[in-house]
Amino acid sequence: MSRLAGLTGFKTLARREILRFLRRPRNTFVPPFVTNVLYFSVFGVILGDRVGEISIGASTEPIPYILFILPGLVVLGAISNAFENASFSIFHGRWNDYIEETLTSPMSYSRMVVAYIVAGATRGLLVGGLIAVIGAFFTPVGVAQPLYLVAFALVITLLFSSFGVVGGLWADDWDNLTMMNQFIVRPLVFFGGVFYAVRELPSPYQELSMLNPMVYMVNGVRYGFLGVSEVDPNWSLAVLSGLTAAILALDIVLFKRGYGLTD
Amino acid sequence: MTGAIEVENLRKQYEGVQALDGVSLSVPEGSFFGLLGPNGAGKTTFINILVGLVRRSGGRAEVFGHDVEDDYREARDAIGLAPQEFNVDHFFPIREVLEHKAGYHGIPASEAAERADEVLKQVGIYEKRDTRFNWLSGGMKRRFMLARALITDPDLLILDEPTAGVDVQLRHDLWDLITELNESGTTILLTTHYIEEAERLCDEVAILDSGNLLTVATPEELMDRGPDKIRVTLRNPPVGTPDMPMLRGGGAGSEDRIEAVEMDGDQLVVTATQGGLVAPDLVRALDRAGHEIVNFDISRTSLEEVFVDMTREGGSDQESAEAVAADGGERQ
Structure with missing residues (x-):
């Protein structure tokens, strides 16, 4: 099979995966829309008025609470959707056996994996963008560091889409998928500095929080939007990129070995 | 000449179950080859090893000279599979499912669309092209499985119980279509429970039982044995x-x-x-x-009687199977 034919296979699978969620906007975009309108209303407007402003660095100006939580909510929506899309797509294909259409094709395993990941990341980016737009209706928001914002948005959605592939291969029941998202992804995000500044936590919680990769993601995206971060954005970007490459490699190995796919 | 399928000492062990126990088999290019055996004989395992859905435990398996694991891309590119169980993407209308399958095989989008229409017409469900798989009738589902196997214009068409549960008319339609394909040079590997089907269509049949290959012979030769x-x-x-x-x-x-x-x-x-x-x-x-x-x-003894006789004895009666092997067949 030629390289060009292999690329056609990749493009076909990625397109199929993207069309699957685009053709169901009620499933893809309505839930995060409703959830984030509620988040911005309750946490941003109602509670935000009481919290006032929040400072995330000694040398930076305090920022309104609703603006503070906006990047975190974008991250939450983006990575949840990236993870869900990849994990659901693979698990659903396994559950109903139609993943065999792909597995019995001459596509290379690495192209299959990248197609699933790209589609998941695309969904994450679209939902993240939607949340940013919703936030803009509640509070004026600019983009202080556009390149960083794009880079972090890409890396975190690719990372969680890659995690989603592992989840989709590992799960042997629908409950496993729900469990991964509800009990692993969301708690990490909530304790990752979405709703509070990590530097305000007492020791040892502040130090423990720094072990949570979400802290780096939330702060990276916050740096992109607001130009301020509790951690060095370059260091965060490097670590997250390395982690993404590692999980991508793991995905490819699992596919090659047929983990969860072949008997 | 390289066979369409060359298998040597092929083994597959699941937990505690020897699904294939050293099967050696050669399917000539261009032939219409039947794989017969009772439930649990190892037929589907054999097929799934060829297409990459099952990993072999040992032995060698090649499709047109390409190892099914080491050169899996070349091997799979040559195969069109219509499995026994329905495994169709039900998010998309069937025409798009076909286009996707063609795309996975590297066929460009415009050509894939043309081919999709072509094979849907070929199997007689073109008017249902915008319907999702789950909304098709049982017979149409079977037709679609064949269409999907044909969309890539395979050199080797593997049909696992293609006429299971379909009415007589459809069965005959499918037979005609498959025969035409074979006459145009496509190698066909057919598994079926309808012995009449194998007797009518196949150049050669192999009989599997409990993971063992009992014999390979033409239907005529087998009937002569009974x-x-x-x-x-x-x-x-x-x-x-x-x-x-x-x-x-x-x-x-x-x-x-x-x-x-x-x-x-x-x-x-x-x-x-x-x-x-x-x-x-x-x-x-x-x-x-x-x-x-x-x-x-x-x-004359029917192939069915020979089959029943062989598989009744074959799984447990070593002597009987060996006698069959000595009579021109193979046994591992």
């Missing part, structure tokens, strides 16, 4: 079987082929291997013994 029934209607039938040396096994010649003799009303029923060779001697012997023959008929 006994035929010679029915002779007599004018004044005796109470018991006629007392003749030939029927007692006392003569010298074709009576060695006789396995059983019994009376069934006014008919003498002689079970014999290659009944056509026994018949002349039997007629002469009856005539000499003074019996008047009213009617005479030889019915």
